Amino acid sequence: MDGVVIFFVSGRLDAFGAQQLETWTRDTLRDDDKELVIDMSGTGYLSSGGLRVFNSLKIEMKRRSGRFALAAVGEYPKKVLDMAGFSSVFDMYPTTELAVVDLVKTRKSLTLFNELFYKTILGEGVSLIIEPGWLTTPPVLHVLGDLDKVLHARLTEADIKARKFSEINYSLGLGALGADVKEAMPLMGEMITLYGSMVWLPTDGNNTPDFLTPLDHDSDVVVYTGFNVTLDGPFNEYFTLETSRPDGISIADIYRTIFTSAQERVKSYHGVVAITIWGVLAGLSSSGLRKAPLADAAPADGSSIMDSANIHEWVASDSGNSHKGETLVSFGIGVDLTADLSFFPAEKLSSLSYVNPLNKGAPKTMYLHNHGVVFKNVSYNSSLDLNTQVKKIVTEGEFSDMRHLLDSTRLTKAKIGIAYVQDIVRDA
DSSP: OTTOEEEEEESOBSHHHHHHHHHHHHHHOOTTOOEEEEEEEEOSOBOHHHHHHHHHHHHHHHHTTOEEEEESOOHHHHHHHHHHTOTTTSEEESSHHHHHHHHHHHHHHHHHHHHHHIIIIIOTTEEEEEEEOOOSSOOEEEEEEOHHHHHTTOBOGGGOEEEOOTTOSEEEEEEEOOSSHHHHGGGOEEEEEETTEEEEOOSSSSOOOEEEOOSOTTOOOOEEEEEEEEEESOOSEEEEEEEOOTTOEEHHHHHHHHHHHHHHHOTTOOSEEEEEEEEEEEEEEEEEESSOOBGGGOOTTOOOTTSTTTHHHHEEEEEEEESTTSEEEEEEEEEETTSOOTTSOHHHHTTTOOOOTTOOSOTTTEEEEEEEEEEESOOOOTTSOHHHHHHHHHHHSEEEEEEEEOTTOEEEEEEEEEEEOOEEEEEO
């Protein structure tokens, strides 16, 4: 119906019925089918076998950049979905007709949106694919520490917190590893956490990143941090960008695309996003703290270390576009200054973003804060699951570098997970 494949279930969707459904869908779906609806009006029974098949079909349609939906779900199957925690995972509609209307509408709007972006934002030679994510809980940013104290080099031992990082998926900030807080404090530099792996740039003058990937998640090893932002929750959407342009696409352009797209399409967008990028570099532009922003080294006049008079003493930068052709895995925060930001209290916004004078891409329209890790000899395949690949890369990849990313960093290919932030929480 209108290009959407529909299966009508008749009878019990138990283990045997699930096997039949799996076989029939596998044999029937064509390579170009992207939307699938299971009409359950003919069944009053659902077991875990059916849930497994539904989950498999959702993953498959997501791989095809399409959608999977259930329609006319009866009372008992709905209870099973609720009990298993899948009611918020699968799109469900009262009737098949309503499901088809919404799936077709989404398809047409995304196609029109993609065509618009090719011509107006991304330019010629660029492709964009938008895929829905698994929205189970609203994405929230947790902020630990005081960014203002970091920017004005006012950190004391009382401001340093010990945080277990082995169970954190995505975070960035300022941190160090050490036997205790006194050992860690003088070495505090740019830090990123990716699926339990902690990578940081010590401020010891050697300009060499360090990292730790714990195999034991019950380990009591902690990171000492003066400031940290952690994403709690899933990605709402995934963007896949590719370009034939040898100079690639800048991080500033990627954020601009996300912001403009969200203002057009996303009702839950309030001007703040958290993103994870897995991509291939056309050139890395970066910066890093030269020394830890501790109170005993603060500028005498009380000014920020980012002020023009101080920045070259405090921050080293490299705009030479290094690491071309290597793999980047990054996590970052973006604030859209062209959006209505009134959803968030001003003090919450100021707790996670600041003006970096080294960012030249769009200083008047956005605040960006991104850290990234570079790996060598990693194959890129945008059809693979982003989170699974990030976890695999950070545990098995050949580590090359870690930096604070400037917005002029450029990529030729990128798969991007986007969380439209719904709250900013200041952690004690």
